[in-house]
Amino acid sequence: MNQHLQKLVELSSIDKEMSSYNPKIEEANKELEISAKNFDEISNQIQKLEDSNKDLLVKISKNESYIDELGEKLEKKKVQSASLKTEKEIQSINIEIDIAKEQINFANEEIARFENYIESNAKEVETLKEQVQGIEDEFKNKEKETARILEDIEKSKAQIQTKRDKIKSDVNVKVFSFYESIRKWAGDSAIVPVKRKACYGCHLVINEQTYSAVLLSDELITCQSCGRIIYLPEE
Numbered sequence: 001m002n003q004h005l006q007k008l009v010e011l012s013s014i015d016k017e018m019s020s021y022n023p024k025i026e027e028a029n030k031e032l033e034i035s036a037k038n039f040d041e042i043s044n045q046i047q048k049l050e051d052s053n054k055d056l057l058v059k060i061s062k063n064e065s066y067i068d069e070l071g072e073k074l075e076k077k078k079v080q081s082a083s084l085k086t087e088k089e090i091q092s093i094n095i096e097i098d099i100a101k102e103q104i105n106f107a108n109e110e111i112a113r114f115e116n117y118i119e120s121n122a123k124e125v126e127t128l129k130e131q132v133q134g135i136e137d138e139f140k141n142k143e144k145e146t147a148r149i150l151e152d153i154e155k156s157k158a159q160i161q162t163k164r165d166k167i168k169s170d171v172n173v174k175v176f177s178f179y180e181s182i183r184k185w186a187g188d189s190a191i192v193p194v195k196r197k198a199c200y201g202c203h204l205v206i207n208e209q210t211y212s213a214v215l216l217s218d219e220l221i222t223c224q225s226c227g228r229i230i231y232l233p234e235e
């Protein structure tokens with residue numbers, strides 16, 4: 001095989017090896033993202049429940065003030081009613097007293113309702129906090145693991161890069177830039193073998209003229225259909 005071609009085939013195999021790390025990097029980052037997302041979701045849920053409990057406490061406090069106000073009002077009405085003479089006046093103040101009592105009852109019911117919500121929210125928060133602890137630990141482990149995986153990958157890539165640089169220095173500059181220009185669109189299949197007279201890049205049969213040129217193998221030949229560099233693999 002032509003020497004340029006030989007080097008390009010080597011270079012291409014190194015480039016493929018380099019690309020093979022991309023899905024591994026993606027996968028490692030994706031798993032970390034999922035773990036972070038789980039952690040965020042549960043943290044947000046906890047935050048919402050805690051905020052809701054704060055709101056409920058404010059509501060309870062408002063109702064308590066209201067009950068105090070009504071209590072005072074009630075006391076005044078009671079004192080007032082003792083000094084009343086006419087039946088009509090007494091009847092009217094009794095109605096007011098009844099209304100105030102009802103309002104107090106209602107406010108107390110509201111408080112009880114809010115307290116129930118607070119209690120159930122607090123229970124939920126407790127459960128979620130247990131979960132979040134587990135998820136946080138898991139996330140931290142995953143973070144360490146991902147960093148380790150990425151570091152290993154970087155080391156391997158650096159070794160491959162060194163190999164690539166060495167081969168590149170052996171390849172003619174023009175040949176190299178030709179290869180790179182095809183790689184821009186063809187990716188790792190910039191140089192492909194010819195098998196059963198077909199280009200392994202586009203899978204189309206190459207014509208006789210191109211095939212004869214490939215057989216001679218003394219210059220770089222491209223597939224007449226797709227433009228990739230083609231070569232005849234050695235048996």
Ligand SMILES: [Zn+2]
Nearest residue numbers: 199202223226
């Ligand atoms: Zn082709």
